[in-house]
Amino acid sequence: xxxxxxxxxxxxxxxxxxxxxxxxxxxxxxxxxxxxxxxxxxxxxxxxxxxxxxxxxxxxxxxxxxxxxxxxxxxxxxxxxxxxxxxxxxxxxxxxxxxxxxxxxxxxxxxxxxxxxxxxxxxxxxxxxxxxxxxxxxxxxxxxxxxxxxxxxxxxxxxxxxxxxxxxxxxxxxxxxxxxxxxxxxxxxxxxxxxxxxxxxxxxxxxxxxxxxxxxxxxxxxxxxxxxxxxxxxxxxxxxxxxxxxxxxxxxxxxxxxxxxxxxxxx
Amino acid sequence: xxxxxxxxxxxxxxxxxxxxxxxxxxxxxxxxxxxxxxxxxxxxxxxxxxxxxxxxxxxxxxxxxxxxxxxxxxxxxxxxxxxxxxxxxxxxxxxxxxxxxxxxxxxxxxxxxxxxxxxxxxxxxxxxxxxxxxxxxxxxxxxxxxxxxxxxxxxxxxxxxxxxxxxxxxxxxxxxxxxxxxxxxxxxxxxxxxxxxxxxxxxxxxxxxxxxxxxxxxxxxxxxxxxxxxxxxxxxxxxxxxxxxxxxxxxxxxxxxxxxxxxxxxxxxxxxxxxxxxxxxxxxxxxxxxxxxxxxxxxxxxxxxxxxxxxxxxxxxxxxxxxxxxxxxxxxxxxxxxxxxxxxxxxxxxxxxxxxxxxxxxxxxxxxxxxxxxxxxxxxxxxxxxxxxxxxxxxxxxxxxxxxxxxxxxxxxxxxxxxxxxx
Numbered sequence: 001x002x003x004x005x006x007x008x009x010x011x012x013x014x015x016x017x018x019x020x021x022x023x024x025x026x027x028x029x030x031x032x033x034x035x036x037x038x039x040x041x042x043x044x045x046x047x048x049x050x051x052x053x054x055x056x057x058x059x060x061x062x063x064x065x066x067x068x069x070x071x072x073x074x075x076x077x078x079x080x081x082x083x084x085x086x087x088x089x090x091x092x093x094x095x096x097x098x099x100x101x102x103x104x105x106x107x108x109x110x111x112x113x114x115x116x117x118x119x120x121x122x123x124x125x126x127x128x129x130x131x132x133x134x135x136x137x138x139x140x141x142x143x144x145x146x147x148x149x150x151x152x153x154x155x156x157x158x159x160x161x162x163x164x165x166x167x168x169x170x171x172x173x174x175x176x177x178x179x180x181x182x183x184x185x186x187x188x189x190x191x192x193x194x195x196x197x198x199x200x201x202x203x204x205x206x207x208x209x210x211x212x213x214x215x216x217x218x219x220x221x222x223x224x225x226x227x228x229x230x231x232x233x234x235x236x237x238x239x240x241x242x243x244x245x246x247x248x249x250x251x252x253x254x255x256x257x258x259x260x261x262x263x264x265x266x267x
Numbered sequence: 268x269x270x271x272x273x274x275x276x277x278x279x280x281x282x283x284x285x286x287x288x289x290x291x292x293x294x295x296x297x298x299x300x301x302x303x304x305x306x307x308x309x310x311x312x313x314x315x316x317x318x319x320x321x322x323x324x325x326x327x328x329x330x331x332x333x334x335x336x337x338x339x340x341x342x343x344x345x346x347x348x349x350x351x352x353x354x355x356x357x358x359x360x361x362x363x364x365x366x367x368x369x370x371x372x373x374x375x376x377x378x379x380x381x382x383x384x385x386x387x388x389x390x391x392x393x394x395x396x397x398x399x400x401x402x403x404x405x406x407x408x409x410x411x412x413x414x415x416x417x418x419x420x421x422x423x424x425x426x427x428x429x430x431x432x433x434x435x436x437x438x439x440x441x442x443x444x445x446x447x448x449x450x451x452x453x454x455x456x457x458x459x460x461x462x463x464x465x466x467x468x469x470x471x472x473x474x475x476x477x478x479x480x481x482x483x484x485x486x487x488x489x490x491x492x493x494x495x496x497x498x499x500x501x502x503x504x505x506x507x508x509x510x511x512x513x514x515x516x517x518x519x520x521x522x523x524x525x526x527x528x529x530x531x532x533x534x535x536x537x538x539x540x541x542x543x544x545x546x547x548x549x550x551x552x553x554x555x556x557x558x559x560x561x562x563x564x565x566x567x568x569x570x571x572x573x574x575x576x577x578x579x580x581x582x583x584x585x586x587x588x589x590x591x592x593x594x595x596x597x598x599x600x601x602x603x604x605x606x607x608x609x610x611x612x613x614x615x616x617x618x619x620x621x622x623x624x625x626x627x628x629x630x631x632x633x634x635x636x637x638x639x640x641x642x643x644x645x646x647x648x649x650x651x652x653x654x655x656x657x658x659x660x661x662x663x664x665x666x667x668x669x670x671x672x673x674x675x676x677x678x679x680x681x682x683x684x685x686x687x688x689x690x
Contacts, residue, residue, distance in 0.1 A: 085427065089357070092420065099413075112409045120416025120449075124442055127423055131439070196405035197466055 011167065014047030015160030023152035025080040026145040045072060048159075051167050064104060071097030079145075084130045088123055095119045109200050273390030281391060285400050289373055297536040298335035304591050305334075311595040345525040353522060354428040361425035362523065362530035368417040369537035374400040375407035376544050377469045379576035380554050383567050395567060398576070399469055408456055408466040411545065412449070415500060418538070419445045422509060425531070426519035437518025440602065441502065441509035447609040448499035448506075454617025455493025458486045458624040459549045472553030476562035478643070481552040485627075485646045488620040488654040490550045492613050497542040499609070502535065504594035511599060543586040547579065551586075554579040616657050623653045 006012050017040050024037025049065075074094035081087050095118045102111030145151065204212055302317065309316025320337045321329035349358065379398035385391045404410055419442055426438020459482050460466045463474040475481050483490045499506040510518030520531045547553060554560055554575035561571055600608065627646050635642045680686040 085354075085357070085424075089360075089420075089424070108404055109406045109409065112406050112413045115413035116409060116416055120413060120419065121446065124416070124419050124423065124446060127420075127427075128439070128442055131423070131427055131435070195465070198464065 010047045010050055011160065011163055014044045014163075015156050017041075017044035017047065018159060019153050019156035022076070022079075022155060023149055025076065026148040026152060027080065027082045028148045029144055041076060048163060051163070060104070064101070067097050067100040067104065070094075071101065085127065088127050088130060091126075092119050092123055095123070108196055276388060276390030281396065282400055285398070289378065289400065290370060292378075293370070293373065293537060293540065294533070296540065297533050298339065300536055300540070300587065301338065301532075302331065302334050303587075304594075306331075307588070307591040308595060311592070339529075342529040343526060347525040347527070350429075350522050352430045354430065357424050357428035358522075359527070361421040361428060362527045362534075365418055365421035365425075365534040366530045366537075368414045368421075369534040369541070372411055372414045372537075372541050375404055375410050375468060376541065377472065377548070377553070377579075378544075379579060380472075380560075380572060381567055382572050383569055395565070397469065402469070404467075406466055407468050408460070411468075411541070412453070415538075415541075416445075416449065418534070421534075422519050425523070429519070429522035431522050433515045433517075434519050434521045437509045437511075437515045437521070441519060444499060444502070444506065444508060444605060444609075447606060448496045448613075451492050451609060451613035451617045452496035452500060454614070454621055455489045455496060456549065458482075458489040458620050461621075461624050461628050462486070468548050468553075472548055472555065473562070475552040476555035476560070479555075479557060479562070480643045480647075481550060481555070483550040484650075485643070486550075486620055486624055486650045488616060488650065488657055489624070490546075491654065492617045492620060493550065494546060495608075495613060497546060498590070498593070499605075501538040501542045501590075503539060503590055505597040505600055506605065507599060508602060508605060539587065539590055540583070543583045543590065546586050547582040551582055553582075612661050616661065619653055619657050620650075623649055 021037050021039075021041030021044055024033040025041060052065075071094050074090045074097060077090040078087050078094060081090065095114060099111040099114040099119075102108075102114060306316045316331070317334045318331040319328060320331055320333035321327045322333060323336075349355065377397070377399040381395035381397050383395060384393055385396070401407070422441040422445075423438040426434040426436075426441070429435070456466070459471060462482060462485065463471045465471065465474070471482075502509055508518075509515075510520065515521070520528055523531060555562065556578045560575045560578055561567070627649060631642060631646070634645060638645065
């Protein structure tokens with residue numbers, strides 16, 4: 001790909017505008033440039049969408065466009081809002097859009113599992129921590145974006161590279177404007193068959209068995225680490241770890257209570 | 268999407284009709300289940316219950332069957348009061364999301380078997396019509412899980428947005444409880460999935476109908492774990508800590524009034540109905556009843572189709588009656604008891620059930636060649652033995668039911684200041 005083609009390609013400009021727009025949108029302390037950032041980001045998304053291959057009839061194109069727009073806009077909202085709870089909600093919406101895109105591609109289990117794992121477990125834990133850690137949400141360091149220019153450029157670069165790669169896969173380089181053309185792969189006998197789950201499980205536990213076992217071991221290691229931390233804290237204090245920290249005995253100005261030892265049951 | 272008439276009928280019109288029927292039926296059912304619940308409460312507590320409201324503007328009472336209508340009108344005409352201190356967007360969003368998620372679950376729950384082809388209607392005159400809104404979704408049990416995990420959000424967010432300590436506590440309790448009990452719930456489902464070889468709800472039913480042996484007989488331990496976890500997921504009474512009236516006023520919906528409160532309450536009832544459907548489908552054979560309903564899904568007569576719907580509804584109704592009886596028979600758990608039950612009792616029991624079922628499924632083939640149909644007796648006996656053994660162990664290890672002292676040893680403090688200094 002020559003420099004000339006790169007300059008004439010709308011994707012290049014889309015990527016550049018995306019970086020600028022996201023940088024303007026990110027919470028950097030000042031709110032100036034928010035509207036400008038919104039307009040620039042929408043223009044860049046339009047530039048990206050102009051390269052989207054047609055997907056057959058209007059119904060599937062419309063569904064895809066709607067889900068993609070929900071996913072992308074919710075993702076942008078996730079990183080640009082200041083209130084962490086709202087960020088979490090927009091993140092959940094983005095995940096729902098992603099799940100919808102998976103479903104549209106026929107990978108039903110992946111779509112449903114995205115909701116279960118990310119929206120159902122991880123995000124709920126996020127919310128839990130957010131609400132407990134800082135219910136007011138007024139800490140300035142939580143409401144500002146760190147390294148806004150760097151993160152905007154990195155994100156836009158990744159999006160740009162991925163889009164270039166995908167467009168390159170789907171369209172031959174010298175025929176950008178031809179319709180969606182790719183090699184038809186017959187997947188009906190594989191995981192997209194009627195018994196989707198059974199085939200998926202079969203693939204996971206035969207061809208990808210090592211990866212599954214490795215992932216399981218990784219989680220097990222993390223759990224053992226948790227238990228080790230708790231056990232160490234327990235032995236250091238000499239009492240159940242779930243109990244709140246007792247004040248150190250040397251720092252106590254009150255007289256000791258010899259008749260009531262800690263942990264004595266009142267039954 | 269093809270736009271010719273038969274596929275339009277099959278792919279657009281038929282699902283829309285099913286959705287309309289389902290939502291209408293569910294909403295009416297939820298309203299009348301409220302009345303039923305109040306009747307049950309009155310019966311258990313030896314009083315009369317609602318028996319006055321009949322046909323409006325007449326003196327006809329009809330046993331109080333007009334009560335749901337009156338309740339609905341009351342909720343709709345109540346002042347839609349929004350407190351000034353709430354976080355308004357989330358406060359409004361929460362009840363909408365919880366009802367939407369509770370209704371969307373029914374997209375994959377079969378409310379009958381199939382209807383025979385209807386001659387004369389293009390698209391529906393060749394194949395049997397499945398009584399299921401989304402018949403093509405293979406991981407339908409995981410879909411139920413996904414939407415019930417979505418239902419955690421509105422509870423937490425509603426409690427948070429209300430900006431009220433009681434609401435917030437209710438939301439936090441609810442999130443901890445729902446996440447904890449999803450694990451035993453999943454273990455209960457895994458046993459069924461192993462036996463059926465599928466996690467499609469309609470296939471699970473067909474499997475049980477074909478063998479004539481319901482999963483409840485084969486894995487009673489799984490049933491026990493699943494039912495207890497389902498009670499907790501539906502936040503029914505022994506597990507209704509999120510909204511415990513006596514401690515938290517109303518929990519996460521304390522600050523809600525009028526229609527928004529109604530959405531929360533309807534969603535709670537729908538969760539109970541969902542749990543009842545799941546219990547019946549997974550463990551009690553769905554629409555199957557010996558000698559009455561047959562087991563084929565290929566050729567079916569209208570009488571048989573309607574009979575299957577009736578059998579499924581009757582079973583679901585009985586399970587809901589059980590839910591309502593439990594509500595007035597069992598006191599609420601304390602929070603540490605709740606967590607201990609999930610992690611220390613139900614989780615090991617679920618694992619035991621899973622191991623027993625896995626062993627049986629692994630050797631089922633060789634046993635079947637040896638014993639024929641008698642293999643189900645071996646399955647059932649080992650399942651019941653596992654239940655008895657696990658029950659005895661759980662009873663020996665955990666404290667007896669009347670031991671209400673706190674698990675962690677209490678500590679005596681002379682003054683309040685001394686207590687606070689320990690933090």
